[in-house]
Each structure stands twice: as structure tokens, then as C-alpha cells.
Amino acid sequence: MIKLYGFGDAFGVIDASPFVVKVDLFLKLADIEYEFIADFNNLKQSPKNKLPYIEDNDNKIADSAFILTYLIDKYKIRFDTHLSAEQKSQSALYTHALDESLYWLLVYSRWVKEDTWPVINEVFFSELPIPLKWFLPNVLRKDVIKTLKRQGFGRHSETELLTKADEHFSALSVLLGEQDYFFGELPSSFDAVAYSALCQFISVDFFNSFNQQARKYENLVQYCQRIEEKYYMKA
Numbered sequence: 001m002i003k004l005y006g007f008g009d010a011f012g013v014i015d016a017s018p019f020v021v022k023v024d025l026f027l028k029l030a031d032i033e034y035e036f037i038a039d040f041n042n043l044k045q046s047p048k049n050k051l052p053y054i055e056d057n058d059n060k061i062a063d064s065a066f067i068l069t070y071l072i073d074k075y076k077i078r079f080d081t082h083l084s085a086e087q088k089s090q091s092a093l094y095t096h097a098l099d100e101s102l103y104w105l106l107v108y109s110r111w112v113k114e115d116t117w118p119v120i121n122e123v124f125f126s127e128l129p130i131p132l133k134w135f136l137p138n139v140l141r142k143d144v145i146k147t148l149k150r151q152g153f154g155r156h157s158e159t160e161l162l163t164k165a166d167e168h169f170s171a172l173s174v175l176l177g178e179q180d181y182f183f184g185e186l187p188s189s190f191d192a193v194a195y196s197a198l199c200q201f202i203s204v205d206f207f208n209s210f211n212q213q214a215r216k217y218e219n220l221v222q223y224c225q226r227i228e229e230k231y232y233m234k235a
């Protein structure tokens, strides 16, 4: 059976990483049996030192995008066949927008925002032994701040970053409209991507300005609830 390696549930969602949630939901949508192995230490065994990765017999595949491509090819997943060539191209570009732009805004909103960092510190690091928990969280936080500076978003003000985040939420809200899924009545692989990004703002159990901005879009909130009722048995 396929093994999916992630960090584990946090803030009321099944994983703190959108990329892990993406693969998890994809496996559910594709009706592929798998075992979810949640442990922060999975990072050490990951071929790319990031999570998620999967193991399928002797194959280890890392990176959510490559994992989805692997699963689609190997298990002949057909749930994107109702998409036109144009919609498939849109799905590819939207995925890059969420994975490579909205993701960094999520990172900022959790690791840098002064009002949210204490929540993250508590949830991620409270079980670390002393003296590790006295210094490791701050070392890691400094490293994330440096990464964001290099990536570029760390040079913007919080107001500018919130505006950028809202551009993603607003665009997703328009794209979804009144539909059940992003490309109509049936789910596609983009729904795994979209839900995985949105749930990290909408379904989590804390209330910073980024989360609250996403929650202003009623159809996105309902979309997350629909997916959770159907695939995560949340009422």
C-alpha cells in the first residue's frame, strides 16, 4: 500500500503543510488506498528533505507536483478528462500561483506575523525537550525570515502582503463562482491543489488577518466545508 509521509494534523486540518494536504486529498479523490504516516522526523528520510513524499513499493517520490504526476500515470487516474486543453493549461498555471506565490504568503502569515508566531511556536514546538525548545524555534524562525527576504516577499510590508493574498482569494472566489468544484460539477486534480491552499487559511482554528481575509469569501468557505464533509467526515 502507498505510504504518504507528512507532518501530521495541526490547527484542525489534517496537516500543517498545504503540499501534504494536496497529496492526501488527491489520493482520496482518486480512491487510492494509502496509509498516512505523520511525524515531523519524516523530513530526515525524505529524498528532498521536504514533505510530502510517498513510498509506493520500492519507489520513493518527493514533491507534491511530481507525486501527482506519478500517481496519474501509474494508476491511470482519469478525473481530469472532463477538462478541455485550455482548462488543463489554466489548471497548471493556477497551481503554480498557489504553490509558489500564495504559499509564501501563508509562510509569512504564520512564521513572521507577530500575533501568530506564538500560536505556531506552541503547536509546532511545545513538545520539544528543554533546552531545545528555548532556542530552536527562534533559530528556525530567523531562517524562515531570511528565506522570505531572499525569495522577495519578505521585503514587502504586511499591508502589501495582505493585498497580495487577497488577490489570490478574490481570483479563486471568482473562478469558483457557484460551481461545486473549480472546473464544474466534478472534481479535478486542481481541487486537491485549491483546497489544500485554502484550508490552511479558512479551516484552521486561529484568526489572523490573512485567515479572516480568506473567510470573507463565502463561496470559498462553503467549498472548504463541502470538501471536508465529503472527504474528511467533518460536519
Ligand SMILES: N[C@@H](CCC(=O)N[C@@H](CS)C(=O)NCC(=O)O)C(=O)O
Binding pocket: 016, 017, 018, 019, 043, 049, 050, 051, 052, 062, 063, 064, 065, 099
Ligand atoms: N515543492 C514542494 C514543497 C514542499 C515544502 O515546501 N514542504 C515544506 C512544508 S510546507 C517543508 O517540508 N519544509 C521543511 C523544510 O524546509 O525544512 C512540494 O510541492 O511538495
